[in-house]
Amino acid sequence: xxxxxxxxxxxxxxxxxxxxxxxxxxxxxxxxxxxxxxxxxxxxxxxxxxxxxxxxxxxxxxxxxxxxxxxxxxxxxxxxxxxxxxxxxxxxxxxxxxxxxxxxxxxxxxxxxxxxxxxxxxxxxxxxxxxxxxxxxxxxxxxxxxxxxxxxxxxxxxxxxxxxxxxxxxxxxxxxxxxxxxxxxxxxxxxxxxxxxxxxxxxxxxxxxxxxxxxxxxxxxxxxxxxxxxxxxxxxxxxxxxxxxxxxxxxxxxxxxxxxxxxxxxxxxxxxxxxxxxxxxxxxxxxxxxxxxxxxxxxxxxxxxxxxxxxxxxxxxxxxxxxxxxx
Amino acid sequence: xxxxxxxxxxxxxxxxxxxxxxxxxxxxxxxxxxxxxxxxxxxxxxxxxxxxxxxxxxxxxxxxxxxxxxxxxxxxxxxxxxxxxxxxxxxxxxxxxxxxxxxxxxxxxxxxxxxxxxxxxxxxxxxxxxxxxxxxxxxxxxxxxxxxxxxxxxxxxxxxxxxxxxxxxxxxxxxx
Numbered sequence: 001x002x003x004x005x006x007x008x009x010x011x012x013x014x015x016x017x018x019x020x021x022x023x024x025x026x027x028x029x030x031x032x033x034x035x036x037x038x039x040x041x042x043x044x045x046x047x048x049x050x051x052x053x054x055x056x057x058x059x060x061x062x063x064x065x066x067x068x069x070x071x072x073x074x075x076x077x078x079x080x081x082x083x084x085x086x087x088x089x090x091x092x093x094x095x096x097x098x099x100x101x102x103x104x105x106x107x108x109x110x111x112x113x114x115x116x117x118x119x120x121x122x123x124x125x126x127x128x129x130x131x132x133x134x135x136x137x138x139x140x141x142x143x144x145x146x147x148x149x150x151x152x153x154x155x156x157x158x159x160x161x162x163x164x165x166x167x168x169x170x171x172x173x174x175x176x177x178x179x180x181x182x183x184x185x186x187x188x189x190x191x192x193x194x195x196x197x198x199x200x201x202x203x204x205x206x207x208x209x210x211x212x213x214x215x216x217x218x219x220x221x222x223x224x225x226x227x228x229x230x231x232x233x234x235x236x237x238x239x240x241x242x243x244x245x246x247x248x249x250x251x252x253x254x255x256x257x258x259x260x261x262x263x264x265x266x267x268x269x270x271x272x273x274x275x276x277x278x279x280x281x282x283x284x285x286x287x288x289x290x291x292x293x294x295x296x297x298x299x300x301x302x303x304x305x306x307x308x309x310x311x312x313x314x315x316x317x318x319x320x321x322x323x324x325x326x327x
Numbered sequence: 328x329x330x331x332x333x334x335x336x337x338x339x340x341x342x343x344x345x346x347x348x349x350x351x352x353x354x355x356x357x358x359x360x361x362x363x364x365x366x367x368x369x370x371x372x373x374x375x376x377x378x379x380x381x382x383x384x385x386x387x388x389x390x391x392x393x394x395x396x397x398x399x400x401x402x403x404x405x406x407x408x409x410x411x412x413x414x415x416x417x418x419x420x421x422x423x424x425x426x427x428x429x430x431x432x433x434x435x436x437x438x439x440x441x442x443x444x445x446x447x448x449x450x451x452x453x454x455x456x457x458x459x460x461x462x463x464x465x466x467x468x469x470x471x472x473x474x475x476x477x478x479x480x481x482x483x484x485x486x487x488x489x490x491x492x493x494x495x496x497x498x499x500x501x502x503x
Binding site: 001003004005006028031035036039040052076079080082085089092093096097099100101102105106227235236237 | 393
């Protein structure tokens with residue numbers, strides 16, 4: 001690992017100011033991804049600013065019925081929280097579907113959202129990777145691409161976003177609150193992560209030194225009827241080939257409202273708005289679900305080894321929604 | 328960049344100077360001579376380095392020592408009290424729940440933590456597969472649920488594949 005300085009801040013403004021002065025500095029949350037990437041020489045910060053004691057570790061109910069999750073809350077505490085389990089089981093399920101308890105105990109909510117892709121070429125500094133070193137090329141397109149994106153990729157990058165939590169948060173209309181060099185803002189989760197385009201080095205829209213302080217879950221009563229389904233190569237402790245986060249509001253067998261997001265298929269958590277629009281206002285039948293899922297995936301452009309993800313995603317959407325309908 | 332930190336390890340206080348790059352695992356093994364946590368993958372994938380960090384299990388290979396100044400750490404070595412093995416340690420021996428033994432300290436620390444987590448009502452991914460889901464927050468009985476134990480132990484790999492005896496070893500402690 002390359003040498004680096006280590007500093008603690010006492011509040012978000014102090015942490016942001018420390019990073020603003022150092023273009024190569026990074027925030028340190030739980031460190032489960034960052035420290036690993038530093039060992040691999042993929043991440044090369046010259047200064048770590050520890051966020052322990054800087055970001056909130058509490059989960060609180062908001063006056064409007066929403067829930068605010070401090071960015072410093074551990075993944076374990078988020079998943080075990082009674083309010084989250086009752087109001088938004090998809091969030092708890094998604095968190096518990098990822099990593100191991102040892103990692104979830106260290107990892108923070110903010111850090112989970114900002115973890116980097118697990119594309120093997122991104123993590124291997126001996127290979128070309130536009131995300132790691134812009135302009136060097138993408139080794140994955142002609143290489144092992146079974147795990148990689150089928151939606152929204154570009155000729156420069158086919159990486160996927162690895163977070164399970166982010167998929168659930170995208171589905172339930174969550175937003176992140178940030179503080180940065182230019183002040184504070186609220187960013188819907190659907191707009192936090194981005195597609196790779198020609199500059200895949202940027203995973204998200206945050207500026208250097210912009211700190212996630214909290215995640216807000218809006219009041220969404222039907223999120224109590226939500227579910228996360230993760231499909232992977234082994235039963236536990238693996239990244240998603242495809243995952244689905246879904247919530248549905250069924251009234252007399254008709255879909256009054258629905259939320260669907262996909263993981264493991266794109267550079268960002270993929271909100272399936274096209275499928276949602278097709279499902280609203282009708283019965284939740286297998287046939288309608290299939291049609292909606294196929295419409296969502298019509299623009300899929302698989303690579304040489306991952307065409308299976310398209311029918312897998314379609315079937316996962318159908319099965320997850322039928323499960324939610326109790327069928 | 329050297330920094331002075333204190334760690335409480337298996338009940339004993341230590342003051343040491345570490346480079347900022349030093350992980351907790353390396354501090355324990357290389358600096359304090361506690362070779363109970365093992366270095367397997369060194370990337371948080373195998374669980375051999377698992378310790379209790381301020382009461383919770385964690386991969387010590389991904390934790391920077393400097394970021395855990397003042398922490399209380401319990402390794403598998405510290406689970407025995409006055410020469411008496413911890414019930415999970417005894418059960419692993421009685422059930423022959425290991426072969427080469429390299430992953431065993433991490434497995435045992437994980438199992439000890441698992442029992443506390445289930446008693447505290449922490450759900451696992453498979454808890455949500457139950458007919459009623461996991462909305463309740465009471466203790467979760469894992470003694471009769473091998474799938475709960477397998478899921479909760481999935482962060483600890485064993486290349487000898489001694490898993491088959493680990494699950495009953497943990498179930499027995501959960502029952503008692």
